């Protein structure tokens with residue numbers, strides 16, 4: 001009977017967990033600077049943050065800064081995405097005592113064949129709103145992949161250089 005009681009408790013806990021809504025999902029098709037499709041990112045609202053999944057190919061091998069930028073546009077070029085999501089105008093950098101900004105993320109690492117697959121988790125944004133800035137706000141948001149790794153300290157983008165991938169984040 002002891003086992004049965006434990007099983008019942010576990011089931012009750014599952015039933016009490018917040019139900020995630022399909023409305024709190026977003027995704028971005030990522031393109032290279034020549035407009036070719038190189039992969040996808042998805043964004044799922046969880047009870048405490050946003051779980052992001054990235055699957056791309058065609059990158060130079062090695063580390064790449066990847067950030068959430070404030071405007072949902074990759075045209076006429078990736079500068080259209082403007083700077084990071086950063087309404088509080090704080091400093092960039094996961095290592096920075098005056099940061100991080102809301103668009104900061106750990107680096108993405110591409111393998112020798114140029115492919116990269118990773119999950120990230122951030123508590124500094126939301127998908128549709130709440131305590132943290134929404135990815136799906138009025139002017140949208142974009143995910144940008146940079147040429148070089150982000151040192152997580154240097155202003156304004158950790159020395160991560162040019163923008164080599166861009167995806168407009170849209171509702172799923």
Ligand SMILES: [Cu+2]
Pocket residue numbers: 065066067068069144146157
């Ligand atoms: Cu960036």
